[in-house]
Amino acid sequence: MDPDIEQSLHELLLRLAGRTPDQLLWRFRDWLGEGAMGTLARTLPRSLLKHRIDLDQAEYRLLVAGLIPHGADWHQVSSTLGVDDVTETRYTFTQSAPEWVNSVDSVSVLLHATLRGRADVGEVRQSWRRLGVSSESGAKRVLLVTATAGQPRLTGELQRVLRVMGDEEPSVEVIPPRFDLPGYHRAALAESELVCVGAAGAGHRLVAA
Amino acid sequence: MVEVHDGPMDGFSVPLRLHNLLLALAGRIDDSALTEARELIARAHIDEAVELTTGTLIAGRIPVSESEQRELALVLEMSRSDATLANDLLVEDHEPMHTHRFTGDNQPEFGLAEALDRTLQVLPDVRSVHAVWRNTPAGSVPGALPQRVVLVELGPEGNPPAVAFRVDTALRRAGIRSVVEVSGPGIPQSGYHQAAGAVATPVWVTGSTHSAPDYRPDPAPPQRTPEPVPVPEPVAEAPSRHGHRQPDPEPSLAEPVIPVAPVVPIVQSAPAAPIAPVTPVTMPEPAAESAAPDRPRTAGSESRAERTSDLTPAEVAQLRRALAEDPEKGREIAAGKPSMHEVVELPALDLDDPSLSERDRALLRELHEELAERERAEAARLRLNGASRSGGDSPWSS
Numbered sequence: 390m391d392p393d394i395e396q397s398l399h400e401l402l403l404r405l406a407g408r409t410p411d412q413l414l415w416r417f418r419d420w421l422g423e424g425a426m427g428t429l430a431r432t433l434p435r436s437l438l439k440h441r442i443d444l445d446q447a448e449y450r451l452l453v454a455g456l457i458p459h460g461a462d463w464h465q466v467s468s469t470l471g472v473d474d475v476t477e478t479r480y481t482f483t484q485s486a487p488e489w490v491n492s493v494d495s496v497s498v499l500l501h502a503t504l505r506g507r508a509d510v511g512e513v514r515q516s517w518r519r520l521g522v523s524s525e526s527g528a529k530r531v532l533l534v535t536a537t538a539g540q541p542r543l544t545g546e547l548q549r550v551l552r553v554m555g556d557e558e559p560s561v562e563v564i565p566p567r568f569d570l571p572g573y574h575r576a577a578l579a580e581s582e583l584v585c586v587g588a589a590g591a592g593h594r595l596v597a598a
Numbered sequence: 599m600v601e602v603h604d605g606p607m608d609g610f611s612v613p614l615r616l617h618n619l620l621l622a623l624a625g626r627i628d629d630s631a632l633t634e635a636r637e638l639i640a641r642a643h644i645d646e647a648v649e650l651t652t653g654t655l656i657a658g659r660i661p662v663s664e665s666e667q668r669e670l671a672l673v674l675e676m677s678r679s680d681a682t683l684a685n686d687l688l689v690e691d692h693e694p695m696h697t698h699r700f701t702g703d704n705q706p707e708f709g710l711a712e713a714l715d716r717t718l719q720v721l722p723d724v725r726s727v728h729a730v731w732r733n734t735p736a737g738s739v740p741g742a743l744p745q746r747v748v749l750v751e752l753g754p755e756g757n758p759p760a761v762a763f764r765v766d767t768a769l770r771r772a773g774i775r776s777v778v779e780v781s782g783p784g785i786p787q788s789g790y791h792q793a794a795g796a797v798a799t800p801v802w803v804t805g806s807t808h809s810a811p812d813y814r815p816d817p818a819p820p821q822r823t824p825e826p827v828p829v830p831e832p833v834a835e836a837p838s839r840h841g842h843r844q845p846d847p848e849p850s851l852a853e854p855v856i857p858v859a860p861v862v863p864i865v866q867s868a869p870a871a872p873i874a875p876v877t878p879v880t881m882p883e884p885a886a887e888s889a890a891p892d893r894p895r896t897a898g899s900e901s902r903a904e905r906t907s908d909l910t911p912a913e914v915a916q917l918r919r920a921l922a923e924d925p926e927k928g929r930e931i932a933a934g935k936p937s938m939h940e941v942v943e944l945p946a947l948d949l950d951d952p953s954l955s956e957r958d959r960a961l962l963r964e965l966h967e968e969l970a971e972r973e974r975a976e977a978a979r980l981r982l983n984g985a986s987r988s989g990g991d992s993p994w995s996s
Contacts, residue, residue, distance in 0.1 A: 419739055425657035431680045432649045555742040557630055
């Protein structure tokens with residue numbers, strides 16, 4: 390697979406966080422991690438249109454670069470380009486875990502055991518997302534990871550881990566170097582806690598120590 | 599492009615074809631995909647449902663048979679999706695056997711009866727609900743284990759995709775994580791469902807004698823002759839929330855699974871039907887028993903419960919419709935108490951139905967005669983005492 394094409398789609402799916410239903414987004418990211426580009430080309434543009442998710446020009450260019458080479462329908466792709474401002478997400482983030490998470494957060498422990506010192510992985514952080522000012526029962530873990538290579542595959546792997554641990558629609562944001570963070574990710578990072586640091590951690594900090 | 603043919607599913611509607619495909623894929627793709635696809639089918643988003651299904655199979659490199667590939671291509675085409683997507687499927691003639699481990703221990707039915715109480719009252723023609731734990735992962739992106747699998751069996755009036763979605767919604771609302779498998783008539787049970795059903799615990803059964811065996815491997819060829827269906831008014835019994843079901847030391851396929859825990863009825867209304875092999879202990883409903891017939895019956899020693907359990911499928915269908923529209927009226931019909939306000943019209947007698955025994959025919963004749971006589975008596979009484987109808991709420995007040 391062309392790494393540029395893969396990278397374009399990965400960045401697009403990153404930028405769709407908070408604007409696309411979780412149950413769609415994690416699935417598309419899983420398909421990208423598995424290299425199912427033809428499947429994404431036939432389904433992602435339609436899905437964006439059906440869910441009325443407009444893309445800005447930068448996102449649109451990523452979609453064109455990622456899916457047109459794999460046979461995406463040009464009419465559908467071109468219809469995704471929006472003119473108005475992209476809708477802001479209504480999520481808020483907090484650093485503290487909701488009460489239903491045990492005093493021992495087994496997911497964090499597992500991530501620590503898996504990713505600490507791992508090659509190509511920088512910082513691993515997590516934040517808790519809420520819709521507006523909803524109660525704690527609606528809090529959802531958002532994992533924020535920096536990685537220097539293999540972001541789509543790492544996303545898929547971490548999603549599988551979180552699903553086995555009970556998160557049916559995991560939110561895993563694997564951020565490449567020199568990525569211009571959207572507002573969703575900036576807000577999440579501002580209210581995040583460190584889980585562990587991989588082998589590439591020193592040069593790829595998300596939040597100043 | 600994949601050549602599209604009509605296959606064994608020919609004659610089913612597109613949503614049902616996809617639903618049946620999903621039944622065949624249960625245990626091979628992840629439970630989230632199954633559940634989401636079923637919701638999309640129920641919500642009339644067939645294209646998204648089949649794209650999700652096909653995409654999950656492709657990305658997970660999950661092998662399908664040639665006939666499954668053809669069926670997926672057909673559904674893609676009929677739902678105006680891109681049928682060429684099916685070309686990317688991994689097709690293997692000899693599918694590897696997917697073996698799953700199920701257990702009925704540790705109360706897989708816990709809380710289900712309460713969570714589904716209202717749903718089962720509303721949805722038509724639900725024959726049985728069973729629950730079981732699956733201890734093995736499904737698909738390329740499995741969820742947490744153990745996974746509760748809820749097996750629902752429908753009669754011909756039920757809509758499997760709709761019931762799958764509604765039951766799943768009710769369980770999620772109650773905080774019960776599960777995957778709901780709904781089977782209707784005419785579709786053979788897959789090995790996955792047979793293995794699950796063999797050790798499943800009953801949650802809710804109508805008392806029908808052909809509710810449970812369909813989930814269990816049957817050494818004899820299945821007999822499709824219509825059997826007398828018992829009264830549809832739920833005589834549902836659920837193991838107590840506080841009871842502990844004793845694990846069966848050797849779960850036998852031939853032996854019924856009868857919980858030893860005390861049981862409580864979810865819906866108390868109709869007299870107890872004859873106990874089916876997997877039916878928990880039933881409790882007669884006092885109000886129905888007190889509804890004594892107002893004329894001596896000729897059927898000798900037969901109780902009302904025995905008689906109502908011999909209704910024909912057509913009569914059961916009428917009762918179900920009545921229950922769906924007005925549960926009170928349905929109960930009255932089931933108890934042999936036609937309402938004062940409405941004339942009960944039973945379907946025409948079909949005494950030539952070869953599936954009926956002589957006893958069935960005699961009972962049918964008697965039932966029709968009795969109802970006709972009641973209608974006549976009621977009509978006469980209404981003519982004489984029409985003013986009493988103005989009260990309305992109490993049909994037996996006069």
